[in-house]
Amino acid sequence: MAVDTFTERELDEIYAFAVQLGKDAGKLLLEAAQSRFNGSGQGAQAFEEKDSAVDIVTKTDEDVEAFIKTSITQKYPSHAFIGEETYSKGASRAYLISPTTPTWCVDPLDGTVNYTHLFPMFCVSIAFLVRGRPTIGVVYAPFLNQLFTACRGRGAWLNETQRLPLVRNPTIPPMPANAPGGCVFSCEWGKDRRDGPEGNMTRKVESFMNMAAEVGSRGGKGGMVHGMRSLGSATMDLAYTAMGAFDIWWEGGCWEWDVAAGIAILQEAGGLITTANPPEDPLTAEIPEVRLGSRLYLAIRSGGG
Amino acid sequence: MAVDTFTERELDEIYAFAVQLGKDAGKLLLEAAQSRFNGSGQGAQAFEEKDSAVDIVTKTDEDVEAFIKTSITQKYPSHAFIGEETYSKGASRAYLISPTTPTWCVDPLDGTVNYTHLFPMFCVSIAFLVRGRPTIGVVYAPFLNQLFTACRGRGAWLNETQRLPLVRNPTIPPMPANAPGGCVFSCEWGKDRRDGPEGNMTRKVESFMNMAAEVGSRGGKGGMVHGMRSLGSATMDLAYTAMGAFDIWWEGGCWEWDVAAGIAILQEAGGLITTANPPEDPLTAEIPEVRLGSRLYLAIRSGGG
DSSP states (O other): OOOOOOOHHHHHHHHHHHHHHHHHHHHHHHHHHHTTTOSSGGGGSOOOHHHHHHHHHHHHHHHHHHHHHHHHHHHOTTSEEEETTTSOTTSOSTTSSOSSSOEEEEEEEEOHHHHHHTOSOOEEEEEEEETTEEEEEEEEETTTTEEEEEETTSOEEETTTEEESSOOSSOOOOOOTTTTBTOEEEOOOOSOOOOSTTOHHHHHHHHHHHHHSOTTOGGGTOOOBSEEEBOSOHHHHHHHHHHTSOSEEEEESOOHHHHHHHHHHHHHTTOEEEOOSOOSOTTTOOOOOOOTTOOEEEEEOOOOO | OOOOOOOHHHHHHHHHHHHHHHHHHHHHHHHHHHTTTOSSGGGGSOOOHHHHHHHHHHHHHHHHHHHHHHHHHHHOTTSEEEETTTOOTTSOSTTSSOSSSOEEEEEEEEOHHHHHHTOSOOEEEEEEEETTEEEEEEEEETTTTEEEEEETTSOEEETTTEEESSOOSSOOOOOOTTTTBTOEEEOOOOSOOOOSTTOHHHHHHHHHHHHHSOTTOGGGTOOOBSEEEBOSOHHHHHHHHHHTSOSEEEEESOOHHHHHHHHHHHHHTTOEEEOOSOOSOTTTOOOOOOOTTOOEEEEEOOOOO
8 A cells, every 4th residue: 555755845845835825714714704894895795694694604614615625636636635514424434534645634614603703713724644644734813813833843833933832941841740730721612512411511511620620629530720711613722732821622522624733733842632531540551642533632732851 | 079070182192091001011911921932032031930930920910010000190190090919809899999089990911820821812901980980991912912992982992993893884783582592602710619519610510501501401591502612811701792702701700900991892892791690580670780899790792783
């Protein structure tokens, strides 16, 4: 089975292409958002906001994915492409990420609810996978003017100037000795809000309270984290974990395009990402490498080294 | 009892002063943050990150408040000043905001935990109160480059160019007919994490689950909001509610300086803020005007008008 490999120079070229593509796609997202609050230009074609906000977002989502897909297939016709909009959710999961074909994994708009409401935590997310591993990641949040980029071996960066994690000089601070105490923890609540003993939301709240509650409570499970954050975007959570702003991020139910670019950035920033099922013996268990498609993720910021 | 009043021209001058003060103070916050991740300049005076991050933040907090207080008292010696750092928490609450003396109410750094971890959701918050009412508000988040400003009668603005709420052309969209369904709801978890039936955290989680859970659950209380957000800054929550990005924000335990500037901005953006205790009969009860010092707040974005 032939596996494509790339020279460093080829990777450099693909990286530069991906970064520019992320900037261009983010600009499209911001322009479509601005058309909703500008009185001139596109906004002058006034629409009934209350009915059409979701339609506009859906159309923007599809348009931006089509732009990205076209750009990639023109430039790299032999590469595979997986995007949220073009992916059939009913298909078998086993072949989603090819172990042999270089694959682009794209979410044209992560944080859709935020985008609908114009809360700035939305972004475009572009990953390039080699042998199934996230190798290049580009996450651009245009309303925040924050661009996160990484390519294996080249470091992870904020706005192409500040290396991630941000605090690294003279050293990257270690995780707190009493972790999760002292940590900023991020998680998302999602759309599955079933209540009741076996409901998805009830189980999430249980885990959340274990992390949050004062030390000594909840039968010894109380973690008393320093703070809990929910941004409404798994990709932004991963980017901020790469930055070192979040210490821990946990999520279940993510799709590949939600996390692929963020994983590339986090790993290149020295962070760790693994599956989120607790091991039988935490002291001796190996930490399994993240597997795209596992749907359950636990990310930890770089702790120096 | 003499009450100071101001001409429109005087208010304009005070407003311009407050906006510049917010920009300058935010710049100080950002410079102190950058000194933690730059290898040159101030950052070259390397420190042991793990021990001193909190000390640095405390010193920055105090320095920025001193800068703001000195600037105000030099320019307006007859005005009163209340700041988080200079306020003695043991003092009587009754006289905190004078009904007669024009008063500045300042939080030099809201979102302290975020600042410690370099998560960008931190800001300086400056309010000017006339007859105890928030009249001018300036909130500046320098890491996001987002400046929120308002003065009574002059509108509320993002970065001095975009009027708030952002979506207003041709009309500000109404709140969803099935609210809180369809709404983005923000809340904070704070530091009081007592578990158990009467614990603060348990009660917060109950309210949170009522807002979040699917319709029909929780004895009819399930609100199925569109999304739940926690940023770690009450001031940023209020600013984003003014922007229209959040529909509802609820918080208990805030101090005056956490909310005064945000209230000025929200109200000038057409939003509503009141105390957060539910009325006996929601259909007929009047909505009481917010009272600084009430500690419990419920904010709703502008629903058009």
